[in-house]
Amino acid sequence: MRATILIYIAVMALTTYLIRMIPLTAFRRRITSRFARSFFHYIPYAVLAAMTFPAIFYSTGSFLSATVGLAVAMLLAFRGASLIIVSVTASVVAFLIGILPF
Amino acid sequence: MTRGISPYRYREGLKDGLPIGLGYLSVSFGFGITAVGEGLRILEALLISMTNLTSAGQVAGVTVIVAAGTLLEMMLTQLVINLRYSLMGITLTQRLDARCTTPRRMLMAFGMTDEIFAMAVSKPHSVGPTYFYGLMTLPYIGWAGGTLLGAIAGQLLPSDLRSAMGIMIYAMFIAIILPPMKQDRGVLFVVLLAAALSCAVYFLPFLQWISEGFAIILCALVSAVVMAIVKPIDDEDDDGEEEGGAT
Known part of the structure; x- marks a missing residue:
């Protein structure tokens, strides 16, 4: 393992742990601000969307196979398929598109 | 504050944690593929999963490491x-x-993921440390084992x-965000806004000084703040129960 990467991982792990630990041990009352509660409601989706786009288009090394994989993932997710099914099917489809002879 | 002693034992936690652990096995498999694909070594990817236990944060963390970002950025x-x-x-x-x-809470905090949290708060009675440790066990093993594999x-x-599998973790993110988009217009718009901003930062030449790590933070913060102002959630909504946030 490389030393600089270990430092990154340590900082990452410590930050994540403190975010989990401090409120669980110290906080004793309830958040009432409507703005704050709305912000917390939206932030997970905003983060996932910002991480997925545009990165997903470059995730397979081929724009075409990634786009088709994305379309399949969206269709399956829209119809309520489970996380595993969506993720495996998208990658199988991306693989098949990737090995097409063009 | 809930008083008394929880009726749930370690074994019951273990049982409740089994489906979560199986789900994590496949999700972290995708993370392992992505991390190694980005240039990390096998043990480095494993160490990240063993010390962090969170999917979105780990993917973003790998982005910062690969881009040689600052520790502040991390x-x-x-x-x-x-x-x-x-x-x-x-x-x-x-x-x-x-x-x-407090010491027990410090240990429990390490294993608090979206799914474990959701399972614990959905129990009809209060929960204690032994149940929570049981609940953490299989998801932790599934998360670390899946990453290694x-x-x-x-x-x-x-x-x-291998390259086709690079899409797995992102497809999973799609599967998390899409169903709530159908029911909640606020979620629909926050997703569209964040995706549009993120693409803008990536493609527009005058915004390319923003690093990838900061781009995620910036786009997410702006979108969530805008939507919290434009479309605040109803007062009765129970906070913290965003079903299906990141793992």
């Missing part, structure tokens, strides 16, 4: 992406029994297959 990225755990922690304090002393597969599989 801290801020994790802070923003994992902020929801703070709210969950606050919510969970309302459901803990009298045996949850994915990282190894990422180095052994033929490159066609």
